[in-house]
Amino acid sequence: MMNYSDNLKKGEKGAWISIFAYISLAIGKLTIASSGNSDALRADGLNNTTDVIASIAVLIGLKISRKPPDEDHHYGHFRAETIASLFAAFIMMFVGIQVIIETCKTVLSGSYAQPNMITAWTALIAAIVMFAVYFYNLRLSKKIQSSSLYAAAQDNRSDALVSIGAFIGIIGAQFGIYWLDPLAGLIVGLIICKTAWGIFKDSTHTLTDGFDEKQIEKISKTIEKDPDVRKLVEIKGRIHGNQAFIDITILVDPNLNVEESHAITERLENYLYKKHSISRAHIHIEPYVTKN
Secondary structure (H helix, E strand, O other): OHHHHHHHHHHHHHHHHHHHHHHHHHHHHHHHHHHHOOHHHHHHHHHHHHHHHHHHHHHHHHHHHOOOOEOOEOOOOOHHHHHHHHHHHHHHHHHHHHHHHHHHHHHHHOOOOOOOHHHHHHHHHHHHHHHHHHHHHHHHHHHHOOHHHHHHHHHHHHHHHHHHHHHHHHHHHHOOOOOHHHHHHHHHHHHHHHHHHHHHHHHHHHHOOOOOHHHHHHHHHHHHOOOOOOEEEEEEEEEEOOEEEEEEEEEEOOOOOHHHHHHHHHHHHHHHHHHHOOOEEEEEEEEOOOOO
């Protein structure tokens, strides 16, 4: 419990880095886009303003998840992190659809303009910054096993791709290839939507108590290999935040006393933690009775 809480605290650092990066880039992009006559960079800047909201949601989710169990949250508040991931997915999907719609409007209206080259360099620098934030948050999310920070990292990557799309479009406009701008915008919009859908799918699967079938199969094989387990009757799993909760029912020798039976559960719990990183396993023991 303490280790998981400490990990969530570390995850807040990644959320703060995203927030500061988005605020700085949004201000810079909107200011330069206004003077440099770039619709692509302006849209990119507006995209970053919505990302500030998503990053704040992730930060709040991480903070709530750290709260200890109370009278009406006996298992803690870890699912707040998953809800934050879901909220981030909605924000990303909204932005992705918005980028696609704006791109289509530009194509249909045929209102192309040649922006200043400073807008292109701004978009490129922004992409480099966001890729740096992405790699930092991605490594941190895997290290502390944070779903919401992982979602934030995917959002960071999407924003870097948006900036690259804006850069390509602006460069294309310098050479009269105006269709590069809307094409890049469309591809980037689709990438954002695809990323958002993946995060949404994973978050809803967790919130509806879904669990990886292959992981259940691996855990079952581990339990069945124990020499004192006569039969594995039932195994169920669910995710609470990023912690796996496993319920297991096994049959053992009916002649074992309470102390011996308890020793079996302790051994299995320790082995599940070492082999599968399962920190919450509830093992129910029943007597193995052969039918005459």
